[in-house]
Amino acid sequence: MTKLTRRKFVALSGAAGFTLVAPGCSQDTPEGVYPQRDITFIIPNGPGGNFDAFVRVIAPAMQKYLPNQVNIVPLNVPAGGGGKGLADLYRSRPDGYTIGAVNVPGAFTLQEQMGGNAFNLDEMTWLATLAGGETYAIVVAADSPVQNIEDLRALSAQRPVRFASTGPEGSSYSAIKIASEIIGIESQIITGYSGSSDYIVATIRGDSDCAVATLSTLRSFLEADTVRLAANFEPESSLPGVPDATSIGLPELSQIRVERMVAAPPGLPDDIKQVLNAALDQAVRDPDVVAWAEEAGHVWAPQPRGNGDEVMQAQAAFFEKWKSVILS
Amino acid sequence: MLDIWLSGFLGLLEPTALSFLIIGMFVGLIFGAIPGLGGTTALALLIPMTYGMEPFAALALAGGVMGAVPMGGSITAILLNTPGTAPNAAACLDGYPLAQQGKGGLAIGASASANALGGIIGTISVLLVIPIAREIVLIFGPPEFFLLAVLGLVVVSTTSRGKMLRSLLAGAFGLMLAFVGYSNVSGVERFTFGNTYLWDGVHLVPALIGLFAIAEMIHLSVKGGSVSNDSKNVKIIGMRQGMMETFNHMGTVVRGSLVGTIVGAIPGVGGTVASFMSYSMTMQASKDPDSFGKGNIQGVIAPEAAINAKDGSMLIPTLAFGIPGSAEMAVFLGLLVLHGMQPGPLMLIEHQVEIYGLIWALTASCVMAAFVGLLLVRPLAMVTLLDVKILVPIVVSVAMIGSYAVDLAIENVILTAIMGGIGYMMIRYDYSRLVLVVALVLGPTAERSYFQSMLISDGSWSIFFERIPSLILSVITILLIVYPIVSALLGRGKKQEGTGASGGGS
Numbered sequence: 140m141t142k143l144t145r146r147k148f149v150a151l152s153g154a155a156g157f158t159l160v161a162p163g164c165s166q167d168t169p170e171g172v173y174p175q176r177d178i179t180f181i182i183p184n185g186p187g188g189n190f191d192a193f194v195r196v197i198a199p200a201m202q203k204y205l206p207n208q209v210n211i212v213p214l215n216v217p218a219g220g221g222g223k224g225l226a227d228l229y230r231s232r233p234d235g236y237t238i239g240a241v242n243v244p245g246a247f248t249l250q251e252q253m254g255g256n257a258f259n260l261d262e263m264t265w266l267a268t269l270a271g272g273e274t275y276a277i278v279v280a281a282d283s284p285v286q287n288i289e290d291l292r293a294l295s296a297q298r299p300v301r302f303a304s305t306g307p308e309g310s311s312y313s314a315i316k317i318a319s320e321i322i323g324i325e326s327q328i329i330t331g332y333s334g335s336s337d338y339i340v341a342t343i344r345g346d347s348d349c350a351v352a353t354l355s356t357l358r359s360f361l362e363a364d365t366v367r368l369a370a371n372f373e374p375e376s377s378l379p380g381v382p383d384a385t386s387i388g389l390p391e392l393s394q395i396r397v398e399r400m401v402a403a404p405p406g407l408p409d410d411i412k413q414v415l416n417a418a419l420d421q422a423v424r425d426p427d428v429v430a431w432a433e434e435a436g437h438v439w440a441p442q443p444r445g446n447g448d449e450v451m452q453a454q455a456a457f458f459e460k461w462k463s464v465i466l467s
Numbered sequence: 468m469l470d471i472w473l474s475g476f477l478g479l480l481e482p483t484a485l486s487f488l489i490i491g492m493f494v495g496l497i498f499g500a501i502p503g504l505g506g507t508t509a510l511a512l513l514i515p516m517t518y519g520m521e522p523f524a525a526l527a528l529a530g531g532v533m534g535a536v537p538m539g540g541s542i543t544a545i546l547l548n549t550p551g552t553a554p555n556a557a558a559c560l561d562g563y564p565l566a567q568q569g570k571g572g573l574a575i576g577a578s579a580s581a582n583a584l585g586g587i588i589g590t591i592s593v594l595l596v597i598p599i600a601r602e603i604v605l606i607f608g609p610p611e612f613f614l615l616a617v618l619g620l621v622v623v624s625t626t627s628r629g630k631m632l633r634s635l636l637a638g639a640f641g642l643m644l645a646f647v648g649y650s651n652v653s654g655v656e657r658f659t660f661g662n663t664y665l666w667d668g669v670h671l672v673p674a675l676i677g678l679f680a681i682a683e684m685i686h687l688s689v690k691g692g693s694v695s696n697d698s699k700n701v702k703i704i705g706m707r708q709g710m711m712e713t714f715n716h717m718g719t720v721v722r723g724s725l726v727g728t729i730v731g732a733i734p735g736v737g738g739t740v741a742s743f744m745s746y747s748m749t750m751q752a753s754k755d756p757d758s759f760g761k762g763n764i765q766g767v768i769a770p771e772a773a774i775n776a777k778d779g780s781m782l783i784p785t786l787a788f789g790i791p792g793s794a795e796m797a798v799f800l801g802l803l804v805l806h807g808m809q810p811g812p813l814m815l816i817e818h819q820v821e822i823y824g825l826i827w828a829l830t831a832s833c834v835m836a837a838f839v840g841l842l843l844v845r846p847l848a849m850v851t852l853l854d855v856k857i858l859v860p861i862v863v864s865v866a867m868i869g870s871y872a873v874d875l876a877i878e879n880v881i882l883t884a885i886m887g888g889i890g891y892m893m894i895r896y897d898y899s900r901l902v903l904v905v906a907l908v909l910g911p912t913a914e915r916s917y918f919q920s921m922l923i924s925d926g927s928w929s930i931f932f933e934r935i936p937s938l939i940l941s942v943i944t945i946l947l948i949v950y951p952i953v954s955a956l957l958g959r960g961k962k963q964e965g966t967g968a969s970g971g972g973s
Contacts, residue, residue: 214875218649218667219648219649220651223666226663301922306653328922329919330922333651346919359814
């Protein structure tokens with residue numbers, strides 16, 4: 140019996156030690172200089188998707204550029220469509236040891252749904268974007284009769300166009316609502332899919348007529364010829380032969396974006412904010428990270444350091460404008 | 468095809484890949500055996516370590532872990548009635564009664580060979596299925612998911628003969644628990660009482676630890692003595708005999724493996740359903756269903772064969788579409804992305820060598836873990852000889868730490884304690900914990916896919932009969948409901964006629 144527990148203990152501490160014990164080993168930590176211990180990086184999504192991957196690649200790179208050698212530990216808190224992760228982040232101590240990724244504009248929708256009790260996006264400390272945000276595209280199955288926006292409008296004249304999506308808290312859900320309004324079609328959203336891959340497959344399967352997704356997510360589906368784009372919301376399409384927001388004559392579509400923000404709890408001291416922003420800025424430009432993004436086919440456009448407040452102001456104004464449409 | 472298949476195997480024989488495979492297997496066995504840890508935790512802890520490794524070696528490590536977890540989990544399920552991982556809970560049902568009868572060795576031997584055989588059959592099925600993987604994933608839409616969930620519920624509730632009402636109550640209670648939390652169909656949170664912990668629903672693993680481990684410990688301390696009633700036999704006699712038992716029940720192995728392969732390939736359903744479904748189907752097919760739950764060796768073989776078979780096929784939706792079939796697969800997907808392999812339709816074309824290497828690693832680990840697990844059984848088996856006064860505090864501590872470790876939430880421990888109390892009452896008053904667990908697992912899938920189906924069909928139920936796969940599932944479900952009623956009526960008729968022959972006996 141002693142043998143058993145010792146064996147379990149050794150195995151456990153061996154594995155856990157890698158992530159948990161390491162800060163105790165950092166000898167050269169100058170007293171009083173932030174950071175002194177591990178930093179938790181909350182991911183308000185499950186493991187797997189793009190959001191999770193971005194943070195898991197950025198975290199080790201950020202570690203390299205912090206003044207002291209500590210770990211940045213990603214923690215998935217997917218509950219409540221990401222609401223729990225946001226609420227946890229909002230309520231944690233503003234000491235720089237808890238930061239989190241925030242999916243915008245999805246977070247605004249969540250805030251409205253929860254009646255502002257769980258968190259307040261206005262009060263949060265916004266650091267920066269993980270990399271430039273992305274626009275969306277309307278995607279249909281490769282064998283779909285729908286070719287372009289005109290076909291969608293024709294379909295809408297007969298019955299509402301079906302879109303597959305995650306729940307109302309998802310940024311893709313907001314994108315569908317706004318895009319339908321701009322294009323002028325009736326939409327019916329089939330909610331409940333667990334993530335972007337899931338609702339793209341649902342569209343291929345025929346659960347819905349189309350879906351709205353980012354090009355990063357669509358790349359591998361496009362290359363395998365399983366889907367087509369009916370419209371690309373980029374101002375100028377990066378894919379040849381696909382109608383873009385400009386050529387459709389609806390430039391407003393290119394304003395529908397998803398931003399992957401990094402945030403900290405309200406009241407984060409300015410000196411800590413500077414340290415985190417500097418590390419984050421270097422991490423998104425780190426050669427390994429850039430190479431990874433290129434290989435995986437992600438749109439990777441690092442933005443100016445500490446652009447969080449600026450981006451959030453624009454996003455808040457955009458959400459305010461479309462609020463009634465999204466929440467309808 | 469064949470050359471890629473072979474080069475995957477040869478790649479695994481490289482010293483680095485091989486050693487990572489073996490390390491992964493040991494980690495998997497140990498994490499599998501500790502209740503509440505399991506493959507998800509093991510992979511999550513290992514991912515950061517693979518950052519600097521070659522993708523192939525990282526996959527060998529992951530394959531090693533995933534292949535060995537079920538064997539580790541079955542050892543504690545049988546000896547302590549504490550499933551190491553959720554799918555192993557099905558092995559408790561008969562494995563633990565066997566351990567109580569002093570036949571723990573027999574059960575573990577059977578589990579080991581069922582694990583190895585299930586793994587091999589699972590691999591063969593996956594190799595046959597990979598070329599048509601995409602078609603399979605595309606067949607299963609919301610109506611099929613809903614019907615599959617209903618089928619799962621029907622299968623378990625019809626097996627509880629003579630306790631129909633209590634099973635229905637347990638199932639209804641399980642469904643009530645399953646609907647707690649945030650619904651991402653409607654974007655509304657239900658029954659959470661403003662508590663953010665409940666936004667994610669009733670967490671499955673802490674609930675399972677409570678229902679099985681804690682409940683059993685309460686039961687034991689009330690009863691006193693030691694786990695094994697007949698302590699002389701626990702010295703693991705009959706392990707070899709147990710291994711042979713599996714070969715005597717090849718039908719059960721094949722059925723379990725096929726159930727595991729099919730259920731595993733359907734995302735979102737997962738191993739727990741596979742193992743319980745295999746268990747229930749074996750019980751239904753048996754001539755002596757009443758012996759299940761009291762120590763029938765087939766009750767160990769069926770779920771264990773299914774669990775290992777499903778490991779291979781769970782890779783299909785994960786790799787082909789990036790849709791993880793379970794929490795473990797979701798973490799594994801994170802590992803793939805970290806190593807620059809973007810799961811999706813292209814994955815099956817671009818990374819074939821790695822995929823076959825991974826499948827080989829899974830199979831090799833299943834087989835090796837079965838043998839290594841047998842070597843470790845002797846020290847583990849002595850646990851059942853311990854006095855309850857020593858055992859209970861140890862198991863309760865390990866279970867509670869495991870429950871906390873799942874996602875580092877103290878609320879998990881509270882949930883485990885509450886479910887422990889409920890589980891004990893269920894043992895005491897003879898309610899089926901199996902039905903409750905299956906309802907808890909399938910509830911969210913059933914609810915979500917029902918609403919999605921209704922959205923797709925504009926509220927028409929005809930969607931459940933229009934497509935051929937859903938029609939087949941509907942027909943099977945109806946037959947399963949009707950069959951026991953008809954056979955009961957016929958049986959009663961016979962008895963009334965005075966033939967007097969009772970149907971049981973094997």
